[in-house]
Amino acid sequence: MKLPYSLLMHVFYRSLVFSCLSAYFCLNLAGEDEGFLFFEKKIRPVFAQHCYECHSAKSEKLKANLLLDRKEGWIQGGDSGPAINPGKPENSMLMKAIGYHDNDLRMPPKRKLPVEAIRDIENWIAMGAPDPRNEPIGEDLGNDLLRAKAPEEGRKYWAFRPLSAPVIPSIENQNWPADPLDHFLLAKLEDQGLRPAQPADRQVLMRRIHFDLIGLPPSPEQIEDFLADSDPDAFSKVVDGLLASVSFGERWGRHWLDVARYADTTGGGRNKPFPNASLYREYVINSYNEDKPFDRFVREQIAGDLLHSSTDRESNENLTALGFMALGPHNYELQDKELLRMEIVDEQMSSVGRAFLGVTMGCARCHDHPFDPIPTSEYYALAGIFRSTNSMVMGNVANFVERELKDGHDGERKIHAKRQKALEEKLKNAESKLKKLVLPSDSMGILVDDSDADLVGEWKKSTFVKGYQGLGYIHDAAEGKGRKKVVFPANIKRSGIYEIQFSYTSGPNRSKSTPVSVFHRKGVKKVMVDQTKPPSIQGSFVSLGTFPFETGKRKVVTVSNEATSGNVIVDAIRLVPQFDSKEAHALNQKAERNLGLERERMQLQIMELKQSIELHKKHSPPQVVKVMSVSEREEAGDWHIHLRGGIRNLGPVVKRGFLAVATPVSRSPTPDIPAGASGRLQLADWVASIENPLTARVYVNRVWHHLFGRGIVRSTDNFGEMGDRPSHPKLLDHLAESFIRNGWSTKELVRKIVHSKAYRMASNGNAKAERNDPENQLFSRQNRRRLEAEAIRDAILTASGRLIPSRTNPNLARSIFLKIDRNQIPEMFNVFDYPNPGVVSGKRNVSSVPTQALFMLNSKFVLDETKATAERILAASEEMEDMQRIELAYILCLGRKPTREERSLALAYLDKSRGEVSEVDSWSGLIHGLFACIDFFYLN
Incomplete structure (x- = not known):
């Protein structure tokens, strides 16, 4: 699509506005x-x-x-x-x-x-x-460099205090709250003499709730229905519908995949593919759609294989969930396998710590944690659990552990394998018998098959034309003329005169003058063989003449493809002795005829067996599906402290256990672990316990972050001393306690938050609040948020009408289903701040760089979908006026109707551009401008 200069300038201007304004609205957060x-x-x-x-x-x-x-x-x-x-x-x-x-x-x-x-x-x-x-x-730095705080001291820090339900604060404006959480926000605002923003416009709210819950824009029909619905429960009905949509799991599953450092390859030099990593992705999506209790979700990803399963489906889910443990970006080529093993352990510990607990444990690998109450001894107490877990398969290039899923076809596979083995055994016996048939006794001659010859050049094997000796024949494929040769040796046990016979299968595409040389006692005889004609001896051999030979193993015959046209066929040679009596010769000829008949019968049997085997393979039951996982290690046990982090600098052994600071005072951080067990099951129970002060707090904070653009604790993956303090600690505890009380239900938590007055506020606050709280620390208004890369791409495809729910066409499917190669992230994802898939990422960076505007201006994907959207608008109805089409364009792209000024600008642009380009290109330019503008990229 070639755009006119005026149109290019228009789109560029809109893109430039996007780039500049987004720099104002966003912080470019360095990693x-x-x-x-x-x-x-x-x-x-x-x-x-x-x-x-x-x-x-x-x-x-x-x-x-x-x-x-x-x-x-x-x-x-x-x-x-x-x-x-x-x-x-x-x-x-x-x-x-x-x-x-x-x-x-x-x-x-x-x-x-x-x-x-x-x-x-x-x-x-x-x-x-x-x-x-x-x-x-x-x-x-002290006698031993650093000393971690004692657990008693550490529990004074807000994140490690036991979780309890805080008292809902009293407020002056009793009419504002719609949920208890509103009380916590309003109380702080009133303390500062501030008031919350007005409710968001219904069009704004409709677009916001759709992107937040399912990651897709509302359709024009959905917007129209919501605006026309005067029922006080209209918003609740929309929320319920979105929570029930399969797209909810795709949206919120994507949030978790950031945390799980999901990718389809290992990254690094070899960049090995993760087989069936997509099954873990599907597990995550399904878990969110089914509203799996988060504590169960946690347990499955740490110790799914050790949980009780009542059905095959449950067992498969539990095994698939362990993909979380296997998704790390490891260098499986590392030749120091003990170092590799410990690097996997360190990475797993870091990921579990940040993903579920919001703590960074890596600092305690070499010495006590300098900020948080995590001593080195507790680091290696946890490491003992992960070292007792089998996470890699040894080899020159190591591999990840794979485990088989149950599918109810085990019995069929066993029967099928038994039948397959029987057929292959029959084939093996038949081929062995055939080989013996073509190796007659000395009295019948010496036969040398092509399989025993020396080959020069590349020869093709074939069994296409029947009547061959042995298991097949070879041919030159009419290629490489003059560069291919077959040399037949023979072990001659008795000197004398022998007739040399040459075997081939004839056909019209064969060579008419194949050079065959016989090396005998008196010299070399070259014979030209016409392979288009059938062999005259028993339909298999032609005579090359009789020649004298001495005893011993020697080169007897060579077949060349020099100066030939057509296929040169080589099957076998035979040396027939000419010094026996006529009576013996007659008996040999009769035996050879019988041998030929038996050989043909065996060749037919072999062909039928091969066909049966192929047919049997085609009707095989489904292959067993394997998933990336982990398992219990046979050598489970406690482990040493690594002095200064050195893998071979071993200190005292420490008993396996957990972080004491996050363990209730009444419980031991070193539980009883059964002999032979890793301790993963006990770890999973500890992480998912209602008594763990971190797990629920960390998760509800992430949910709040995704719905407000900023967490109550800004550092979503770090609740330690080096992380941020909560702006509303009692609100965080209220949400965490409510979350646990409601069965760890993500959907109930989301429903609670989005029904609050806080969530439904406009992003434009009152002047005093914006002046006194410019960073919106008090949540006096909603935050204006930029869409993620996936939501931008999916919104463009939705506008064009080409987004498909199927995974079969990745170019048009939702972005969550695109392949994530750690070495080659899709360009659009990189441009719009896709997180590093090698580390836990509960929060994405938001940058504003010129490449974003340039991508929207020049990307083939954007240009193609721009045109498709224009064609969709033009095809909507022939009776539509420009004003109606402009309105449809704005609703499809921005989720709202245009203002009066925007209508005027759009009409003026269309009138001007129609004199320069086609109708489709004219509308494409308008759509391109909408895709590039601020309102497309941001949620108000």
């Missing part, structure tokens, strides 16, 4: 948490193991005046200046030292770091060297 996680997992252990001996406050003698046990140390640098230039590894002294690029500067001096460690440090510096260690240069 600081992700960088800190990388440091804790990959960098701190290397520094602790290889560098602290000479470059820490505890070094007996500090080398080069360089400290690497704190951020200020490498910033200040040592005798040679700053050790690291953040963002520029090529200009960093540290990279020069660990890379051994200078003989006078090598760190560590005794042995170079592993390649993986050097690569990790380079990547860390390239990402800006994020480092959470903020201790000043002069501070003593």
Whole structure:
């Protein structure tokens, strides 16, 4: 579609407005948490193991005046200046030292770091060297570097306090609340002398609730019905319908897949595909649609294989749920398998900690957690549970664990396999018998099959034309003329005269002059064979003549495809002795005739058996389906502390257990784990317990974040000391307690929140509230939120009318069903802040960059759907006027009718563009502008 200059300028202007305004409305959140996680997992252990001996406050003698046990140390640098230039590894002294690029500067001096460690440090510096260690240069880090807070002290922190139902606060404006949660927000607003925003416009609310609950825009008919419905329960009816829609699971399942670091490949160098990862995705979607209690959802993803299952379906769900444990971005090529095993354990612990508990445990891998009450001993108490879990299959390139699902076809498969084995055994016996038939005794001659010949060049095997010797014949496929040869050797046990016979299958597409050379005692004889003619001896052989031969193993015959046209066929040769009596010769000929008949019968039997086997395979029962999973390890048991994080620097053994600070005082953090068990079942019960102070708080905060654009705790994945404090701690506890009381139901939680007055507020607050609370910390108004990449794509496809519910066509299916290759994220997803699928992401970054506007301007996908939307509008009704079509365009794209000014601008644009382009292109330009505008990308 070629757009005129005026139209391009119009679209570009709208796109530019989008880019600039979104910079105002959004914060470009850098992935600081992700960088800190990388440091804790990959960098701190290397520094602790290889560098602290000479470059820490505890070094007996500090080398080069360089400290690497704190951020200020490498910033200040040592005798040679700053050790690291953040963002520029090529200009960093540290990279020069660990890379051994200078003989006078090598760190560590005794042995170079592993390649993986050097690569990790380079990547860390390239990402800006994020480092959470903020201790000043002069501070003593203690006798053992760090000491975690005691559990009693840690429980004073808000996140680790036991959960209880707070008293609903009193308020002045008793008419405003629609739900108890409104009391908590209004009480804070009234304390500040503020009042909440007005209710959102019904069109705005309709678009908001559709995207929030199902990730799709409302249809024009749904908008019209809602606006016309004067029933006080009109909004409730819409909510109930959306909660019951299968699209609810697709929308909210996508939120969880961010947390579960879902992808279809491992990423990294080999980038192995995850087989049937989509089954985990379907499990998540179905769990949300079925409103599976969240505590059950948690248990299944940690220890599904250990839960009781009453049906095959339940058993399969439990196994599939364990995909959560297997989805980590691991380097299965790593040759140090003990290191790989521990990296998998560390990643699983980090993911469970952040996904379910909102805590970062990686800091405790090398030393006690510097901020949260997590000692190293408790880190390895948990590690013992994960080490007792089988998460990989050993090999040169290791693999993830796969487990079979139940489908009720086991009996059929056993019967089918038994029948298959019997048929294959019959075939094997028949082929063996046939081979013996073509190996006659010396008195009948010496037969050499093509399978025993030496081949030069590529020859094709075939059994297409019957009458061959052995198990088939070969041909040159009429290719590579002059470059292919077959050499037949023979073991001649008696000197004398032999007739040399050559076997082939004839046909009209064969070579008419195939050169066959016989190597005998007196020299070489070359014979040209016309393979279009049937062989004259028993329909299988032609005579090449009689020749004298000495005893011994030697080359006897060569067949070449030089200077031939058509297919050269090679089957076998036969040496028939000419020194026996006439009577013996006659008997041999009779035996050969009988042998030929028996051979043909066996060849027919073999052909029928092969057909039976193929037919049997076609009617086989469904193949067993396997899912990525984990299992109990035979060598389950407690494990050592890794001193300074070194996998071979083992300290004392610690009993398997949990975080004491999140365990009720009345219970032990080290439960009794049955012999041979990993402890995963006990861990799952602990995480999903109503007594765990973190799990419910973390989850309801994420739900609030998805409905308000910001959590009550902004740091959705970090409830620790380094995370944000809750703006409304009592509201958070009210939601968590209500969530548990309602059976851990996500749908009831969502229903509760969206029916509140708080959710239904407009995003434009009153002047005083916006002035006194510019960041909307008090939730005096709804937050204006940009749609995610998937919602943008799905909204475009919905507007064009081409979105399909089926997964069969990924180009037109919902975005959740697109393949996520960790090494090649879809372009649109990357442009619009798709999260790193290798880490837990409860909150997406929101950026505003020029590439977003350029993508909307130039993307083939956007241009194609723009045209399809224009065609849909033009095809709606021939009787429609431009004004009606403009209204339809706005409703399809923006979920609202145009203002009077927008109608005038659209009409003026259409009138001007029609003189330059076709009607479809004219409307396409208008749609393109709507797709590029702020109101399309944002929820008000």
